[in-house]
Amino acid sequence: MDTALLExxxxxxxxxxxxxxxxxxxxxxxxxxxxxxxxxxxxxxxVGMLPEGNWITxxxxxxxxxxxxxxxxxxxxxxxxxxxxxxxxxxxxxELLDQLHSGKAKYSSIFNYPTLTWADMGAVGWLxxxxxxxxxxxxxxxxxxxxxxxxxxxxxxxxxHQRQGFELLLTxxxxxxxxxxxxxxxxxxxxxxxxxxxxxxxxxxxxxARSMRWKIKRFTNDELRQKMVDVCAEQVKALGMTxxxxxxxxxxxxxxxxxxxxxxDEFYNVIKGNGPCNKERLxxxxxxxxxxxxxxxxxxxxxxxxAAREAQSAEAA
Amino acid sequence: MQGELxxxxxxxxxxxHHKHAGSxxxxxxxxxLQNARDVYTRRGEGVSIWVVPSxxxxxxxxxxxxxxxxxxxxxxxxxPTFYDIPKEVKNM
Ligand SMILES: [Fe+2]
Ligand SMILES: [Fe+2]
Numbered sequence: 391m392d393t394a395l396l397e398x399x400x401x402x403x404x405x406x407x408x409x410x411x412x413x414x415x416x417x418x419x420x421x422x423x424x425x426x427x428x429x430x431x432x433x434x435x436x437v438g439m440l441p442e443g444n445w446i447t448x449x450x451x452x453x454x455x456x457x458x459x460x461x462x463x464x465x466x467x468x469x470x471x472x473x474x475x476x477x478x479x480x481x482x483x484x485e486l487l488d489q490l491h492s493g494k495a496k497y498s499s500i501f502n503y504p505t506l507t508w509a510d511m512g513a514v515g516w517l518x519x520x521x522x523x524x525x526x527x528x529x530x531x532x533x534x535x536x537x538x539x540x541x542x543x544x545x546x547x548x549x550x551h552q553r554q555g556f557e558l559l560l561t562x563x564x565x566x567x568x569x570x571x572x573x574x575x576x577x578x579x580x581x582x583x584x585x586x587x588x589x590x591x592x593x594x595x596x597x598x599a600r601s602m603r604w605k606i607k608r609f610t611n612d613e614l615r616q617k618m619v620d621v622c623a624e625q626v627k628a629l630g631m632t633x634x635x636x637x638x639x640x641x642x643x644x645x646x647x648x649x650x651x652x653x654x655d656e657f658y659n660v661i662k663g664n665g666p667c668n669k670e671r672l673x674x675x676x677x678x679x680x681x682x683x684x685x686x687x688x689x690x691x692x693x694x695x696x697a698a699r700e701a702q703s704a705e706a707a
Numbered sequence: 708m709q710g711e712l713x714x715x716x717x718x719x720x721x722x723x724h725h726k727h728a729g730s731x732x733x734x735x736x737x738x739x740l741q742n743a744r745d746v747y748t749r750r751g752e753g754v755s756i757w758v759v760p761s762x763x764x765x766x767x768x769x770x771x772x773x774x775x776x777x778x779x780x781x782x783x784x785x786x787p788t789f790y791d792i793p794k795e796v797k798n799m
Contacts, residue, residue: 414769467746474730477712483732484709540729547750689734690710696735 404605409535412478420604423597424534425479427606432472433490433497437671439465441505442514450508457554458511464547471543475536491676499657500583502665509562509569509576515555517577517584517622523548524618525588528608537606556625563629570631577626578634585649586657588615594654616646623647712761713739715746717753725757733758 396415403410410416439462446462449455473483489495500518505511526548529541562573589595589611601607609617619638626633637650659665710732716725728747733739739758747753767775783789792799 411769413766464749467749470731470746471729477730543729686709686734689738693710693735693738 404533404603407605408533409538410533411535419600420606421479423601423604423606424537425476425481427601428472428476428479428537429481429486429489430496430498432469432476432486433495434501435465435469435472436490437497437501437675438518440671440674441501441503441667442511444505445508445511448508449511454511454558461515461551461554464551468544468547471540472537475534475540478536487679491672491679493663493672496661498587499660499665500587501671502660502667503579503583504667506579507572507576509559509572510580512555512558512562512573513576513580515551515553516559516625517555517580518587519548519551519555520622521584521587521618523552524614524621528614531605531608533605556629559629559631563631573629574631577629577631581622581634582652582656583660585615585618585652588612588618590654590657619647619649710734710738713743713758714761714764715739715743716757716759717747718755719752720754725755728752730761736760 397417400410400415400417400420410420442458442462442465446455446458449458473486476486477483486495490497500521505514523545526541526545530538530545532538532541559573559577562569592598592610592612595611598607598610602610622633623638623640635650637648639648641648660668663669711734712730713733713736714730715728717728718725728743731739731742731746733742736758740756743756743758748756779785
């Protein structure tokens, strides 16, 4: 069958809300777009463990410590679900990891910011996982089956991440003046980077239209960002705190909150590698991977030895 | 060095079939099982795990679905609704 006809059938399946599975025909651009998006997503889950891992040993109580440990462990799982989904597109995981470790691949710019205080664990859970959830829920209906299924699993687990963060901030907001100030400071630092997580504005996001047509994306960056603002502008009231944006104001006519201008220079600068922690994150990833080499080697040696033994006893029998 | 690719199947509770949950890499089957426990059953998702090297799964080519499944498509007489039974006849 010729490619033009196959592509026509593919587009028709997408239009009919059919799901695409690994062995199905797909246009090369669809495959490439998915590999890029899913692997960036996987890398973000993995690098995303670092800013929070920073606080595990310093959690103020056992309750907070087990929550943070469980959350970080979940993120490792999310990375794995996503690498698996990506591999179904015909790329090897080791290649994806190479791209991450060499600095060629991108991951969410949010993880290039430092976690300076304990309150950051709250702000990250509430705002960063909150933004991730906003992004990920529509991805559960993505046209590519393995990605959508991975997202269902991820979304089920994310809810606790956000709630533990919000609860943490709530506790601080009812604490001493110093604790309140620490919580507000964390919100101030994380708010804008969290809004940037949705990516460039629609007019600067040239691939959005095609991804929407392919039903990889269901909402534009700006639509999701607006949703985030609307939700958080209400939730912050329960904390008795404020969002660091004097322009946030309910707009009756639009039925949405208006909000101030995002510093896109900062966004592009962090993406280019000049964020506060880009180098630190990449170094930490490489170090962990390199220092884990002996474990992988030992596991492979053990497996080879076991296989040889089995072969030998089968021969003897 | 990342080991072999395994497919993971979970039985969520006794009485149900195992269902595909995802995949992972492991050096051997035993490690695959342990990794599957850590990755796919952190919240009581399963009471039984199967891991199968992906290379042992034989799958049909979806591009030939029409001819592969065609023999089943035109046999309406395999369905109960094909047969006319008077309304008065109950419980059938
Ligand atoms: Fe996650
Ligand atoms: Fe999360």
